[in-house]
Amino acid sequence: MHKKIYLVIGVIFLSAPVFSFDFTTGYGFNMGANFDTLSAEMPGGTTARQLYNQFNFGAVVFFEKSYFVADLSFGGSFTGFVSNDILKRYTFVGDNYQLAGANAGIGLYFKYPFRLDRLTIFATAGLQGIIGLSRTFTKDYGLQNAKKGDSYGLASDWSRIAVKGGGGVDIDISDKMFFRGGLLINYRFNSSLDQAFLNAIQNADDSVASNFNMGFEFEFLLGYKISTNGGGSPASGLGGSRGSGGSRGGGGSGDDDIYYPR
Numbered sequence: 001m002h003k004k005i006y007l008v009i010g011v012i013f014l015s016a017p018v019f020s021f022d023f024t025t026g027y028g029f030n031m032g033a034n035f036d037t038l039s040a041e042m043p044g045g046t047t048a049r050q051l052y053n054q055f056n057f058g059a060v061v062f063f064e065k066s067y068f069v070a071d072l073s074f075g076g077s078f079t080g081f082v083s084n085d086i087l088k089r090y091t092f093v094g095d096n097y098q099l100a101g102a103n104a105g106i107g108l109y110f111k112y113p114f115r116l117d118r119l120t121i122f123a124t125a126g127l128q129g130i131i132g133l134s135r136t137f138t139k140d141y142g143l144q145n146a147k148k149g150d151s152y153g154l155a156s157d158w159s160r161i162a163v164k165g166g167g168g169v170d171i172d173i174s175d176k177m178f179f180r181g182g183l184l185i186n187y188r189f190n191s192s193l194d195q196a197f198l199n200a201i202q203n204a205d206d207s208v209a210s211n212f213n214m215g216f217e218f219e220f221l222l223g224y225k226i227s228t229n230g231g232g233s234p235a236s237g238l239g240g241s242r243g244s245g246g247s248r249g250g251g252g253s254g255d256d257d258i259y260y261p262r
Contacts, residue, residue, distance in 0.1 A: 022065075022226070022227045023065045024064040024065070024226070025062065025063050025064070025226060026221050026222050027222060028059070028180070028222055030056075030057070030060055030073065030219045031217065031218055032056050032215060033053070033054060033056065033215055033216065034186070034213055034215030035051075035214055035215060036054065036194075036211065036212070036213040037050075038050040038052070038087065038210075038211050039210050039212070040086070040087060040210075041209075042086060043206060043207065048087050050082065050087045052079055052082075053080050053082075054078065055077065055079075056075060056076075056077045056103075057075050057076060058074055058076065058103070058105075059073065059074055059075065060073045060219060064111070064223075067111055067112060068111065069108070069110075069111050070107065070108050071128075072104075072105070073103075073105040073107070074102075075102070075103055076102050078098060078099075078100050079098065079101070081099065090197060090200040090204065091200070098137070099135060100136050101133075101134060101155065102133040103131060103133055104131045104133055106131075107127065108127060109125060109126030109164070111123070111124040112124070118171065119169060119170065119171055119172070120169065120170040120178075124167060124184070125164065125165035126163075127164070128161070128164055130160050130188070132157065132158035133155055135158065158191050159191060161188070162187065162188045162189070164184045165184065166183045166185050167183065168182025169182075176224055177222070177223065179220075181219065182219040182221075183219075184219065185215075186214070186216070187213065187214055188213040188215070190213075194213075
């Protein structure tokens with residue numbers, strides 16, 4: 001299921017700038033954190049929790065057309081695991097340890113802008129496919145896990161889908177360039193490794209388990225509008241002449257150039 005979603009997002013991302021030469025592109029970096037809690041209601045009413053706190057950072061390239069934004073990101077993460085004595089028999093996390101990793105992301109978002117002179121405030125929401133590329137332990141660990149036998153999952157086992165939403169502001173630097181700052185809140189669905197741990201817990205001792213992964217990220221981007229027809233706001237991606245107060249006609253000069261509404 002995840003592979004099909006990644007494929008659809010990827011096709012849309014790659015084809016977005018092809019259909020028109022009037023679009024906005026840019027690049028920059030992001031940073032943030034995710035807080036993942038694995039909870040289980042054990043027999044006898046005992047509640048057990050295991051924590052996975054992750055710091056994320058990376059580079060971002062984006063393409064924007066009207067109300068839609070597609071982005072491609074590449075970054076790293078550092079995860080601190082806090083183990084639980086009850087759950088370690090299922091997740092095989094027998095000690096607190098750290099894990100470093102690398103990820104790629106492909107996202108597609110809807111954006112709604114509000115233009116204010118040289119500023120554009122916007123709200124945005126969409127989906128991102130997160131693809132695990134590598135994982136490396138930064139602290140010795142020699143226990144088995146529930147899925148792969150002698151390692152804590154393959155990098156691809158950490159791939160997942162995220163729902164993201166938030167807002168930001170575009171600040172014009174020139175007619176074509178702008179700076180964008182944004183804050184996004186995300187919810188990450190279970191990876192295959194998360195699901196393997198949930199299944200291991202729920203299949204034993206008549207337990208009920210769940211995984212909740214919420215986080216946030218800040219984006220700092222530099223954008224540039226590529227257009228073959230001129231005009232328009234580089235930040236909003238919407239057409240229109242800045243500060244014109246009306247639309248102009250064809251050739252000539254003087255009052256004949258100005259359209260007076262009746």
